[in-house]
Amino acid sequence: MGVLSRRGVLGAMAGLTGLGLVGCGRSGTAGPGGRPVRFAWWGNDYLNRQTQAVIDLFTSRHPDIPVAPEPGEWGSYWDKLATMTAANDAPDVINMDQKYIAEYGERGALMNLREAAGLELSTIDEQALAAGSYTDQLFGISTGQNAYTVVANPRLFADAGLDLPDDETWTWDDYREAATKIGKDSGGKIIGTAYGINEAYLIIWLRQRGEQLYTADGGLGYRPETLIDFFAELYGLMDAGAGPAAERYVEEADASLEQSAFGTNRAAMTWYWTNQLGSLEGTSGSDLVQLRPPSRTGRAADNGLYYKPSMFWSLSARTERRDQAITFLNFLINDPDAAKTLLVDRGAPINRATRPAVEQALRPVDLESLRFLDGLAGEIKDAPPVPPVGSSDVQNVLKRYVSDVFFTRLSPEQAADQFTTEVQGMLDAG
Incomplete structure (x- = not known):
């Protein structure tokens, strides 16, 4: 028997729920409060230590509510969570990603946090709350927000005899010309720009044209010709020598930050x-600068940027420790000392009540990034719709078609048509 896919496991959830099957739950060190609140998240060693520190802080104040940590790594986290959820054995407090909010929420696996008695939401940014909502229910509280931007190395610009671009006026032509000059002047030793292809890159491109990747009702929200232009523009960057050639693009896509x-x-x-930004500076050993994306018009207000939740905290709809889980979640999102412990590694603060405590504890580089994000507020008008059910693998699909265009296995027209057909099929299958 083959391994059941994550989507297949999720699909089994409805049947388990309908039959009323209840898992026996996991045992843990119960302590004085009975069975512990199970808390699952993904992260690296640094995030694991940071998260354990906030657990320790909580339990020092609430010795009657023990918390059982369940850290994981991104690659295996989702298959494990899907399996546990299908078996009615989900953790009580769940680290959730926007890709999966709709899937888990629609299938009844996540609690509607609007109905979580005692959970204080009045000081949290409304746009951040909307990002965790689906079908008018709140399934996740953002851990913090980000924006997807260009990061530049000023030293490499100076080596090419270029000033850093004015990110409030630069266009895609300016971006391509600067990257091409840097690549050619270095004899190919320096890449003008890495492509950074993901859903956010595509969403920004579409929003600059008044379109969206997804519609509010779960469909696709772009014109075919816009997607053709997207693939053609990327191929033009590569063909001009502004970015890595096809083989190197594949290597870069799989490389760690350190490599x-x-x-x-x-x-x-x-x-x-x-x-x-802090991780980038620490790894490269260089002073770096964040820049708004280029726009079609040369106006920052038209650059398509949006605030994206880094990730979410969610609660299992079937938790047996509802009150205790809500108390812990309330601590994570509203306690100033918890905010000072978590800082901005999971995104910039979305709670105006805890933000001052975070700012006082930040390193200069993180404070710089926070100020940059603040400066975008006047340009960001709205957020894209929440990704619909069936869209969780679209990012990998997009990268595959970009690769096909770079290797000339497909034309931009063919890639746009096949991408749309494949993604529509994923959404229809749900």
Whole structure:
């Protein structure tokens, strides 16, 4: 028998729920409060230590509510969570990603936090709450927000005799010309720009044209010709020598930050989330600058940027420790000392009540990133619709078609048509 896919496991959830099957739950060190609140998240060693520190802080104040940590790694986290959820054995407090909010929420696996008695939401940014909502129910509280931006290495610009671009006026032509000059002047030793291809990159491209990747009712929200232009523009960047050739693109897509061209000072620009500036500077050993994306018009207000939740805290709809789980979640999102412990590694604060405590504890580089994010507020008008059920693998599909265009296995027209057909099929299958 083959391994059941994550989607297949999720599909089994409805049947388990309908039959009323209840898992026996997991045992843990109960302590004085009975069975512990199970708390699952993904992260690296640094995030694991940070998260354990906030657990310790909580239990020092609430010795009657023990918390059982269940850390994981991104690659295996979702298959494990899907299996546990299908078996009615989900953790009580769940680290959730926007890709899966709709899938888990629609299938009844997540609590509607609007109905979580005692959970204080009055000081949390409404746009951040909307990002965790689906079908008018709140399934996740954002851990913090980010924006997807260009990061530049000023030293490599200076080596090419270029000033850093004015990110309030630069266009895609300016972006391509600067990247091409850097690549050619270095004889190919320096990449002008890494592509940074993901859903956010595509969403920004579409929003600059008044379109969206997804519609509010769960469909696709772009015109075919816009997607053709997207693939053609990327191929043009590669063909001009502004970014890596096809083979190197594939290598970069799989490289860790420590091995990447930008992380090793061999690329002048890349695309990253704002909260990762500190990691980028620490890895590269260089002073870096964040820039707004280029626009079609040369106006910052038209650059398509949006605030994206880094991730979410959610609660299992079938938790047997509802009150205790709500108390812990309330601590995570509203306690100033918890905010000072978690800082901005999971995104910029979305709670105005805890933000001052976070700012006082930040390193200069993280405070710089936070100020940059603040400066975007006047340009960001709205947020894209929440990704619908069936869309969780679209990012990998997009990268595959970009690769096909780079290797000339498909034309931009063919890639756009096949991408749309494949993604529509994923959404229809749900």
